[in-house]
Amino acid sequence: MSSSRGSTFFLCRRARTDPRFPKYPALPRWQCAGYDPPDHDERLPVPESTSPAAVTVRAATREDVPAILDFIEQLADYERMRHEVKATAAALDETLFGAHPAAEVIIASIDGRDVGFALFFETYSTFLARPGLHLEDLFVVPEARGAGIGRALLGRLAAIAEARACGRLEWAVLTWNEPAIQFYRQLGAVPLDEWQTYRLDRDGIRALAGATPCLDHD
Template sequence: MAHPDIRPATPEDLPDLIRLVKDLATYEKEPDAAVATEDDFRAALFPTGKGATPMAWCHVAEAGEGRDRQVVGMALWFLTFSTWTGRHGIHLEDLYVEPRHRGSGLGKALLETLAQECRERGYKRLEWSVLRWNAPSIAFYDSLDATPQDEWLTYRLDGDALEALGRDDD
């Protein structure tokens, strides 16, 4: 059964998504790193044109009543693929609930919604990353019986290193 305060994001939510991403970046001590725009999110989440397919999806959490109802959280995700299971999964890129609404059950409801997406679509995994210093989030994930994948290291290429490796020097 769907949680009444969780719904798929719509184009009208784009300003709230940008606000929440900036809040998350500040929480994660990287306020200047969040440079995505509404146009970037529109292109990824709500593409238009023939054959256009989203590259990412988002669910939002709402709180309040009537005209005071507002977006206070989000779960932005994309598909993965496991060669071992031969099935897709969901990678949760960002889960964020405004501090004043933490402990209200909205974070768990967002994760439950993604778990339901996995079950309904036959996906075998729901995965995400968490910063090692983020003890409150780690405790929350542990309370859900999520399993840390400590044996894996995450690597990233970006900036000059990405440009250099992707350069066509032929």
């Protein structure tokens, strides 16, 4: 299948046969959930010298906003949710590096090239009476996968959680993303099968806020 840019894309075996694996938008074979590697891998090669020690991880700054937005858009493509991305560089600048930052970002690089990021924010556990960290986004560019970058990002995040005496480090994963699930299990992460996530979007928040009387009195 060809994209509007003229590149050729493929559907992995699961995407061809399992309705749980969306077929739009088309993705490069190595980005497809359930990717079945052929004898010859089409991915761009990672330099043989690349090792976990060659991966550097740093805290993002305001100058990294364009790279952060690019990572977000690539992640949305991977998760078949690009149409839901409303983020802009200006909004990221304000919410990540303004007067009241809502989240933090770390960026992984190889030989000076930014190849992945993790965006996270603090939470709190009443049962533990300790802070926690929630990992909102983790992404590594396809051509750099397999170089230990995801592990390096999660390792730095774990170090941050340890330094802040956090009781939990949590994140969500799409149920069809089997490669990610297996990776997280290898790290020792366990699924919280007894919990169901609920969400109010912006319209839902406005509707509920508008229907709730204000009980505060000066």
